[in-house]
Amino acid sequence: MKRGVNVSEQLLEMSKITKRFPGVHALKGVDFSLRKGEVHALLGExxxxxxxxxxxxxxIYQLNEGSITIGGNKVDIKDVNDAKENGVSIIHQEIVLVPYLTIAENIFLGKEPLKKSGFIDMDSMIKQAQTFIDNFDLGLHAKMLVSDLTVAQQQMIEIIKAVSFNSEIIVMDEPTSSLTDKEVDFLFKTIKQLKEQNVGIVYISHRMNELFEVTDRITVMRDGEYIDTVNTNETTNNELISMMVGRDMNQMYERTYVKKSGQTILSVQGLTRKGVINDVSFSLEKGEILGFSGLVGAGRSEVMKCIFGIDEYDEGEIFVNGKKVNINVPNDAISHGIAYVPENRKEEGLFLIKPVDYNITIKILHQFMSMFQVNKRYEDEQADYYIKELSIKTPNKDQIVNNLSGGNQQKVLFSKWLATKPNILILDEPTRGVDVGAKSEIYTIMNQLVEEGVSIIMVSSELPEIINMSDRVAVMYKGSIQKVLEKEAMDQETIMYYATGGN
Ligand SMILES: Nc1ncnc2c1ncn2[C@@H]1O[C@H](COP(=O)(O)OP(=O)(O)OP(=O)(O)O)[C@@H](O)[C@H]1O
Ligand SMILES: [Mg+2]
Structure with missing residues (x-):
């Protein structure tokens, strides 16, 4: 399925694009172009x-000024259908599948094959969808409901949906943020095939190493402005970062303060949830950062969900400050000073159609309710404090969270739990989807918190993050803790050894 041979041929030209939202000048005359068979990254905070x-x-949005040219013709893209007709397909940052429909129905939504009678040809639809799925070796059935899939699987369905319909231009907005390594490999293989078919791909990711692996060119944006476009093989990590943040930045992050208190604040004994986690025991010291490492699916998040009362456990005991506690629902955990920042902000964390201040203060509302009236001033103070402290980019605190960029939503979620002033803070992939600058802000906050005596459990798939930030790391494999490593013994090889079942 070759679509022309001249690889350098221009496919897309976006010129001087301007977009304003109420209170936000989101795009200020941005230029962007894409060639056939090219992977072009968009990078920015x-x-x-x-x-x-x-x-x-x-x-999805209409431009205020500027022009778009596709295949040499000026186009007017008024809605999603216009975009489709021009061969544009987008894999969105936030999953937009319909949960109560099957995989096949989602893939074919709006373009279902019809029988002569005019009814949807279910058999043909399921058969075709199954072929797409099998091409990716996903081991799923086209008739499964999307609501029964993991986030990573849903992400893969989004990708399949976009690549299966002969699009000329495919946009991937942080496609790997919830994929396992195996799925990332598949995705990169698919990207290479699409390139050979002369498809142009726009690739958005905060993971710099991915950019060096799959992209040909990189365009950097900052504050709604176009900064520059460079060839990937002619640039460096540091150059890109300074273009992104507008200054040189020290990318290193470290624990600034390490002092053993020797005081156990949380102790977990024999925690078991049948078929998911098995006989998990560990303890957490006051003022410590305990990392949880392991492959995706090793049971790390499941342990945290049991401790926080989201999932039930079949066996085991939890002690806070030496006292046995019963945690059946999240409120039990919160009353014992535990907070949990989940990995999936959309499903478990935020009220997307509510404003920023509401989301930040929802968990501490009771503190400033007097006579059933919200003390607006205290609420404002709290919201302002976190917006400033975490540099949340929002025109004001009344902005609906859904209108914030992905990474800024993550910061709001973080604030909501920090505001509860927890003694034990559980962070599940705290820096997923956040840019390099925000990452180091989050590390700084973690350092401050442990200095103040807060204890942190950090689940993370990023080994450098685990190694630099944790005092100890518990490595999980197939639902059990395989090994707890002290700071001195932590390196990538050792952690991977235990994460893959070594003993
Ligand atoms: N529908 C909207 N209404 C109001 N403001 C919006 C809307 N969509 C985006 N914005 C604002 O436009 C700016 C750019 O947001 P955008 O989502 O494009 O950022 P991004 O570069 O994709 O960031 P991230 O890496 O966090 O995903 C932000 O300030 C955001 O809050
Ligand atoms: Mg985004």
């Missing part, structure tokens, strides 16, 4: 305007 630029291309 959280809120720089990457998703917005692509939503303009995808017909």
């Amino acid at each position: 959280n809120g720089a305007g990457k998703s917005t630029l692509m939503k303009v291309l995808g017909g």
